[in-house]
Amino acid sequence: xxxxxxxxxxxxxxxxxxxxxxxxxxxxxxxxxxxxxxxxxxxxxxxxxxxxxxxxxxxxxxxxxxxxxxxxxxxxxxxxxxxxxxxxxxxxxxxxxxxxxxxxxxxxxxxxxxxxxxxxxxxxxxxxxxxxxxxxxxxxxxxxxxxxxxxxxxxxxxxxxxxxxxxxxxxxxxxxxxxxxxxxxxxxxxxxxxxxxxxxxxxxxxxxxxxxxxxxxxxxxxxxxxxxxxxxxxxxxxxxxxxxxxxxxxxxxxxxxxxxxxxxxxxxxxxxxxxxxxxxxxxxxxxxxxxxxxxxxxxxxxxxxxxxxxxxxxxxxxxxxxxxxxxxxxxxxxxxxxxxxxxxxxxxxxxxxxxxxxxxxxxxxxxxxxxxxxxxxxxxxxxxxxxxxxxxxxxxxxxxxxxxxxxxxxxxxxxxxxxxxxxxxxxxxxxxxxxxxxxxxxxxxxxxxxxxxx
Ligand code: ZN
Numbered sequence: 001x002x003x004x005x006x007x008x009x010x011x012x013x014x015x016x017x018x019x020x021x022x023x024x025x026x027x028x029x030x031x032x033x034x035x036x037x038x039x040x041x042x043x044x045x046x047x048x049x050x051x052x053x054x055x056x057x058x059x060x061x062x063x064x065x066x067x068x069x070x071x072x073x074x075x076x077x078x079x080x081x082x083x084x085x086x087x088x089x090x091x092x093x094x095x096x097x098x099x100x101x102x103x104x105x106x107x108x109x110x111x112x113x114x115x116x117x118x119x120x121x122x123x124x125x126x127x128x129x130x131x132x133x134x135x136x137x138x139x140x141x142x143x144x145x146x147x148x149x150x151x152x153x154x155x156x157x158x159x160x161x162x163x164x165x166x167x168x169x170x171x172x173x174x175x176x177x178x179x180x181x182x183x184x185x186x187x188x189x190x191x192x193x194x195x196x197x198x199x200x201x202x203x204x205x206x207x208x209x210x211x212x213x214x215x216x217x218x219x220x221x222x223x224x225x226x227x228x229x230x231x232x233x234x235x236x237x238x239x240x241x242x243x244x245x246x247x248x249x250x251x252x253x254x255x256x257x258x259x260x261x262x263x264x265x266x267x268x269x270x271x272x273x274x275x276x277x278x279x280x281x282x283x284x285x286x287x288x289x290x291x292x293x294x295x296x297x298x299x300x301x302x303x304x305x306x307x308x309x310x311x312x313x314x315x316x317x318x319x320x321x322x323x324x325x326x327x328x329x330x331x332x333x334x335x336x337x338x339x340x341x342x343x344x345x346x347x348x349x350x351x352x353x354x355x356x357x358x359x360x361x362x363x364x365x366x367x368x369x370x371x372x373x374x375x376x377x378x379x380x381x382x383x384x385x386x387x388x389x390x391x392x393x394x395x396x397x398x399x400x401x402x403x404x405x406x407x408x409x410x411x412x413x414x415x416x417x418x419x420x421x422x423x424x425x426x427x428x429x430x431x432x433x434x435x436x437x438x439x440x441x442x443x444x445x446x447x448x449x450x451x452x453x454x
Contacts (some may be wrong), residue, residue, distance in 0.1 A: 003351035012337030018198040028090035029222035030066040030163050031186045037184050038166045045204045051162035058232035066161025067095050075151040085399035089187045090324050093134030094126040098156045102353035108150050114139040122324035129393050168292050173211030179244030183223035189326045195251030213351050227294035241267040246295045251331030252337035254313035257284045262288045262299035265305035271349040278412045292366055356429040357398040370426050388419035397430050
């Protein structure tokens with residue numbers, strides 16, 4: 001069994017086109033927009049769609065009423081629609097209660113929201129837990145409003161209903177899980193976070209065709225309330241999660257950023273750091289902080305899961321964030337492709353990180369008599385692999401993993417992996433994980449059978 005990593009040069013294009021398909025849908029934390037989006041995802045990967053009723057208590061929170069919207073506009077006294085939900089679903093304050101009323105500009109103004117510093121952009125605002133109504137518009141639209149009588153119409157509904165999310169478990173050899181989570185509650189916004197939704201869809205699609213050591217769980221949930229709901233429903237099983245990432249903002253042209261898990265030095269933290277170093281591109285690593293996305297819930301002290309977040313420009317740090325400028329022009333194929341590759345590289349490390357013991361540890365083994373030098377290819381590559389062989393033989397004392405050796409030698413993970421492969425083939429290394437893996441495997445099969453019976 002070995003996880004294979006294939007260079008996929010059209011992944012950026014595919015991820016982008018799925019984003020384009022999902023972009024027009026008006027989403028929120030509940031409602032038909034989420035259902036439509038999950039249906040599109042389900043056309044690509046076999047997610048299971050789950051629905052939890054409004055009013056359900058999830059830890060300290062209550063699942064809110066379900067929100068849906070058909071249309072919304074503001075008309076002036078001439079009957080002209082001066083703000084229309086049809087043109088951009090950001091125009092309506094997300095979760096607005098229904099209203100149909102005529103009013104003066106003075107009465108209307110407290111319900112209007114703009115971004116004076118970017119007068120052409122529509123801000124994205126929500127009011128999930130306080131019932132109100134409002135419109136978001138460009139500051140230019142706002143400054144053009146005259147003293148007039150306006151007809152305000154929001155054809156929405158806020159009723160007891162369901163909170164909807166999607167989940168996919170890809171079973172590997174062991175019951176240990178890697179969690180990939182993203183949120184699908186934002187309306188027409190690309191980087192935050194259709195980029196994460198689409199990237200994870202293609203990541204799952206890719207993993208479905210692989211033989212895997214770990215099991216992989218994918219969550220497509222509304223932000224915050226979705227993560228809280230999922231954790232509340234799955235509290236008994238979260239101990240299976242050994243590594244994880246929250247995928248968001250993976251399509252902007254900025255450099256990669258990694259936000260560490262709350263624990264800070266887990267395998268996922270080290271693996272992503274190594275991926276970023278090995279990429280030879282500029283990057284940033286930031287410590288965990290308690291604001292942000294769903295890592296807030298996964299890394300709350302009662303769970304404290306080894307989950308970080310691999311993004312490009314961190315949410316809030318790009319001006320387009322939560323505005324109509326976070327659109328299909330803002331995200332780039334190349335950036336999506338690069339992010340996808342970094343997620344795959346991280347999985348490659350998780351799947352292939354093993355601990356070995358040198359079977360010939362008293363002085364160096366004679367490599368020449370084993371014919372290893374002749375098989376090493378070009379001069380430059382030869383020296384590199386030879387160096388990797390020396391590092392591996394020396395560090396393989398049963399305590400250092402492939403990742404440890406790669407980090408200490410400052411060589412790429414894939415180079416050390418190549419060296420361990422050569423040495424293992426020549427019986428100079430013994431994999432220390434094999435016994436554990438077999439045990440895990442048996443246990444995993446037991447668990448799977450038990451699950452199937454339920
Ligand atoms: Zn957001």
